[in-house]
Amino acid sequence: MFHRRRKQRCARGYETNDQCLALCQVAPGQEVKIREMERLHPPYRGHLQAYGLLPGRCVRVITQSPVTIIQVEQMELAFEKSVAEGILVEPMQE
Amino acid sequence: MTACHAVHPGNEIHNGSCVALVGNPNVGKSVLFHRLTGQYVMVSNYPGTTVEVSQGKLRNLQGVTLIDTPGVIGFPSRSEDEQVTEKVLFHSDLRTVIQVGDAKNLRRTLHLTIQLAEMGLPLVLALNMMDEARMRGLEIRTDVMERAFGIPIIQTVATRGSGIADVENAINAAYPVNLEIQYPPEIEQAIQQVEQLEFDSPISKRALSLLWFVQDPVCEKWIEENLPQSVQNQLDNIRSYLINKFPDGIEIVIQQSRESFIEKLVHESLLEAKNASMSVKRLSYLTTHPLWGIPILFVVLYAMYWFVGVFGAGTLVGLLEEQLFGEIINPWLISISEKVIPWVILRDFLVGDYGLWTMGVTYALALLLPIVLTFFIAFGILEDSGYLPRVAVLSNRLFSAIGLNGQAVLPMVLGLGCVTMATMTTRILNRPRDRVLVTLLLALAVPCSAQLGVVLGMLSAISLSAALIWGGVIFLVLLLVGWLASRVLPGERTPLIVELPPLRMPVFTNVIFKTLARLEWYIKEAVPLFLLGTVLLFALDTAHILPALIEALKPIVTGWLGLPAEAASALLMGFLRRDFAATGFFVMQSQGHLSNLQALVSITTITLFIPCIASVFMMVKERGWKITLGMVAFILPFSVLVGGLLMRLLSGLGWGL
Ligand SMILES: Nc1nc2c(ncn2[C@@H]2O[C@H](COP(=O)(O)OP(=O)(O)O)[C@@H](O)[C@H]2O)c(=O)[nH]1
Numbered sequence: 107m108f109h110r111r112r113k114q115r116c117a118r119g120y121e122t123n124d125q126c127l128a129l130c131q132v133a134p135g136q137e138v139k140i141r142e143m144e145r146l147h148p149p150y151r152g153h154l155q156a157y158g159l160l161p162g163r164c165v166r167v168i169t170q171s172p173v174t175i176i177q178v179e180q181m182e183l184a185f186e187k188s189v190a191e192g193i194l195v196e197p198m199q200e
Numbered sequence: 201m202t203a204c205h206a207v208h209p210g211n212e213i214h215n216g217s218c219v220a221l222v223g224n225p226n227v228g229k230s231v232l233f234h235r236l237t238g239q240y241v242m243v244s245n246y247p248g249t250t251v252e253v254s255q256g257k258l259r260n261l262q263g264v265t266l267i268d269t270p271g272v273i274g275f276p277s278r279s280e281d282e283q284v285t286e287k288v289l290f291h292s293d294l295r296t297v298i299q300v301g302d303a304k305n306l307r308r309t310l311h312l313t314i315q316l317a318e319m320g321l322p323l324v325l326a327l328n329m330m331d332e333a334r335m336r337g338l339e340i341r342t343d344v345m346e347r348a349f350g351i352p353i354i355q356t357v358a359t360r361g362s363g364i365a366d367v368e369n370a371i372n373a374a375y376p377v378n379l380e381i382q383y384p385p386e387i388e389q390a391i392q393q394v395e396q397l398e399f400d401s402p403i404s405k406r407a408l409s410l411l412w413f414v415q416d417p418v419c420e421k422w423i424e425e426n427l428p429q430s431v432q433n434q435l436d437n438i439r440s441y442l443i444n445k446f447p448d449g450i451e452i453v454i455q456q457s458r459e460s461f462i463e464k465l466v467h468e469s470l471l472e473a474k475n476a477s478m479s480v481k482r483l484s485y486l487t488t489h490p491l492w493g494i495p496i497l498f499v500v501l502y503a504m505y506w507f508v509g510v511f512g513a514g515t516l517v518g519l520l521e522e523q524l525f526g527e528i529i530n531p532w533l534i535s536i537s538e539k540v541i542p543w544v545i546l547r548d549f550l551v552g553d554y555g556l557w558t559m560g561v562t563y564a565l566a567l568l569l570p571i572v573l574t575f576f577i578a579f580g581i582l583e584d585s586g587y588l589p590r591v592a593v594l595s596n597r598l599f600s601a602i603g604l605n606g607q608a609v610l611p612m613v614l615g616l617g618c619v620t621m622a623t624m625t626t627r628i629l630n631r632p633r634d635r636v637l638v639t640l641l642l643a644l645a646v647p648c649s650a651q652l653g654v655v656l657g658m659l660s661a662i663s664l665s666a667a668l669i670w671g672g673v674i675f676l677v678l679l680l681v682g683w684l685a686s687r688v689l690p691g692e693r694t695p696l697i698v699e700l701p702p703l704r705m706p707v708f709t710n711v712i713f714k715t716l717a718r719l720e721w722y723i724k725e726a727v728p729l730f731l732l733g734t735v736l737l738f739a740l741d742t743a744h745i746l747p748a749l750i751e752a753l754k755p756i757v758t759g760w761l762g763l764p765a766e767a768a769s770a771l772l773m774g775f776l777r778r779d780f781a782a783t784g785f786f787v788m789q790s791q792g793h794l795s796n797l798q799a800l801v802s803i804t805t806i807t808l809f810i811p812c813i814a815s816v817f818m819m820v821k822e823r824g825w826k827i828t829l830g831m832v833a834f835i836l837p838f839s840v841l842v843g844g845l846l847m848r849l850l851s852g853l854g855w856g857l
């Protein structure tokens with residue numbers, strides 16, 4: 107379900123495995139749950155959190171190029187890969 | 201739920217003279233403002249159109265002013281326009297705050313509701329866009345939320361006017377509430393310490409402390425200006441303690457407490473039905489697709505070029521300038537004035553070469569107006585459709601080359617309409633560095649619609665290759681200067697983070713209103729200057745100063761740029777507005793006084809000139825004297841330098857012979 111190829115390159119030092127990966131590694135169409143955002147530069151983290159991108163939230167990835175676009179509630183949010191790299195997510199348990 | 205929060209009715213009476221509309225960006229505040237006051241303000245389908253407050257009288261409440269504010273994502277405020285809103289909350293004599301929220305993004309709306317309710321001001325929540333929420337299968341139980349917050353909550357569809365009467369009633373009935381969410385003990389303790397300090401606060405001390413803890417700039421400024429040093433020191437101590445306690449940031453801890461409150465509330469009050477994606481969503485997806493997005497962008501750009509360049513600058517200008525003014529009105533006025541005005545000088549003043557009517561009014565009304573009008577219509581449609589933020593996504597890579605992000609595309613595209621307006625819109629950019637960079641690029645290399653129309657007219661009279669060279673030079677200058685400036689300016693590039701509003705069908709009346717409002721702005725700003733410029737030229741000409749000035753500018757105009765000496769008078773006009781200069785060149789070209797090479801060099805130089813006096817004033821207002829002077833001192837010689845270099849290069853290559 108994930109872009110295996112991209113996996114190592116874009117996790118920005120996070121320990122990633124099948125249970126836990128960076129947002130930029132998630133394939134379009136998948137729903138994931140935000141786990142942590144500690145690695146994100148604080149101002150950007152604050153900006154995204156103001157939009158409601160908080161640990162525990164479920165988001166759906168719409169596309170990964172040209173930038174990452176995700177859906178939070180009914181809102182679409184676009185940001186660069188360098189931002190997506192700093193967000194750690196986990197797959198939704200069905 | 202009572203375990204983790206409390207609602208206390210406040211007991212102060214608020215009978216201030218203002219009601220403020222506050223809410224996230226792009227949720228319908230301005231539409232609601234129109235509904236409640238009958239007064240139109242700019243409405244667009246992208247975040248950040250309202251960058252200043254607008255005020256109007258409430259229809260149903262004598263003597264009460266309604267304030268429309270720029271959208272806020274949340275506090276602490278992050279950009280200048282958010283600070284404008286926060287200052288309204290801190291400094292106005294408020295009677296009620298109406299929060300406008302997007303019903304389909306309930307969690308996001310409620311995060312702001314919490315912050316406003318904590319402030320202890322009388323609050324009403326208008327849950328707007330209920331139509332879109334229902335279409336997506338969302339059902340909201342407002343009674344549950346009303347009880348949790350202790351405030352009236354009204355479902356509205358501002359565009360159709362439903363729920364407005366209830367909002368009007370609620371404004372009167374609203375009373376102050378003090379929502380208290382339970383934060384972690386360390387934070388609660390710190391809040392208590394602040395509450396024990398002796399001072400008067402415009403919002404509840406609880407809200408003030410929370411803003412202080414997260415280093416909100418408006419709150420910090422208020423404290424610095426209003427509280428004695430001893431209290432400030434104590435506040436500093438309380439905050440430093442917390443910062444040590446939560447090295448990962450206090451904001452996230454506070455946000456999490458709010459989030460869990462909201463999560464419970466939403467669980468009880470929001471019913472979500474899963475439904476299939478719609479065709480609009482598919483189109484929305486295509487517009488940002490790396491492959492399909494580009495052709496769609498080109499189709500949009502071409503349609504815009506056709507409407508503004510071909511229809512506006514070609515057909516409409518032809519009808520007005522050549523036929524109506526050139527063949528009917530002006531000959532008639534000239535013949536009349538020859539009969540009734542005995543003084544040659546007055547006749548020249550009105551209908552001569554530099555006549556107030558024959559030059560000033562004719563150019564302003566017949567040449568510029570149709571172009572500006574068509575541009576603003578096209579831009580209004582684009583704005584309302586929600587397409588512009590998608591262009592930001594597509595152009596992000598290009599802008600990252602010049603140290604910006606795709607969000608800069610918004611002011612840049614608006615700059616194609618009016619650079620002055622666009623300079624004001626740079627407020628939506630989050631960082632001072634980005635605002636300075638975009639202001640510079642706007643002033644240097646983005647031609648406004650008035651000028652663009654004239655320039656395109658001149659280019660089409662030369663050849664396609666001329667148009668390509670002109671476009672190429674401007675584009676290169678944009679990239680080069682942007683690249684250099686982004687390296688010189690301190691600070692690093694901010695990555696793109698942007699909200700994509702849903703694609704919507706533009707509302708006809710809204711587009712017309714916006715066009716008229718912008719046109720009025722433009723006419724008030726440009727036409728008087730145009731007339732003033734004409735009078736100045738006339739005065740210089742009659743007093744025979746013009747020849748002397750032309751003589752003085754000769755080394756530059758003829759020597760360096762290789763233009764005929766009379767081009768100096770056009771260039772002089774360029775100090776007022778660069779499109780006047782372009783218009784002057786246009787006339788010279790159509791009278792056969794400019795060769796193709798000279799025409800190309802002259803319009804390239806003038807495109808890179810200072811936009812207009814009004815834009816310089818706006819730059820001073822937004823960026824300050826020093827930066828503005830620096831930019832002007834760079835732009836003037838630079839534009840002439842590029843013009844001369846281009847002339848040498850092209851004549852060396854034998855172009856245009
Ligand atoms: N479907 C729908 N659209 C709305 C409603 N209210 C506003 N809009 C649209 O939402 C967009 C943003 O409105 P605006 O008033 O400029 O939002 P503001 O940024 O909060 O001032 C515009 O395109 C409006 O036409 C509503 O109740 N339903």
Ligand SMILES: [Mg+2]
Pocket residue numbers: 229230242243249250269
């Ligand atoms: Mg608005």
